[in-house]
């Protein structure tokens with residue numbers, strides 16, 4: 001269901017890149033794939049806040065025992081660029097030692113945030129540690145990352161919706177759109 005009523009700030013919502021049905025279809029494919037790969041169960045770690053919608057939909061598509069936990073990080077930088085300097089704002093509640101862990105992330109851009117997180121979580125001794133990202137912007141990658149599951153590869157545009165924000169807004173859209181202001185800024 002796509003929202004039809006105008007919302008404040010709607011002028012900032014640009015071209016729709018991935019519609020709601022396409023998102024749901026791909027999420028259920030990922031869920032089926034993950035269910036096949038983790039027959040014994042998995043611990044999903046959602047990266048707050050962007051991964052919340054994706055994680056909620058993804059876990060509904062899993063047919064295996066699954067637990068969830070969350071970690072919140074801040075990466076210093078501007079509203080549209082991360083710097084790679086990462087701070088943990090909220091840590092996991094439980095130990096991941098010996099567990100099969102799947103990090104659930106909204107989008108991988110430079111990869112710096114995830115690079116830091118993977119190093120940090122690996123040090124806690126999980127049995128396995130993989131990444132599932134809804135979106136991937138491969139053109140922007142600055143570090144090499146092993147990403148086991150990717151929903152969609154997208155071009156180098158700043159996107160909003162389905163968990164992704166611009167200045168904390170637009171996370172509630174049930175589709176992924178380009179931030180319209182980007183066109184003005186980069187023109």
Ligand code: IMP
Pocket residue numbers: 050075081082084105106107108109110111112113114157158159160164165166
């Ligand atoms: P990275 O460290 O450059 O890979 O940045 C990762 C984080 O930056 C993501 O988890 C998002 O929170 C944010 N981010 C990167 N690209 C976008 C975008 O296009 N829209 C919204 N947030 C983004």
Ligand code: MG
Pocket residue numbers: 047048049050051106107
């Ligand atoms: Mg994020």
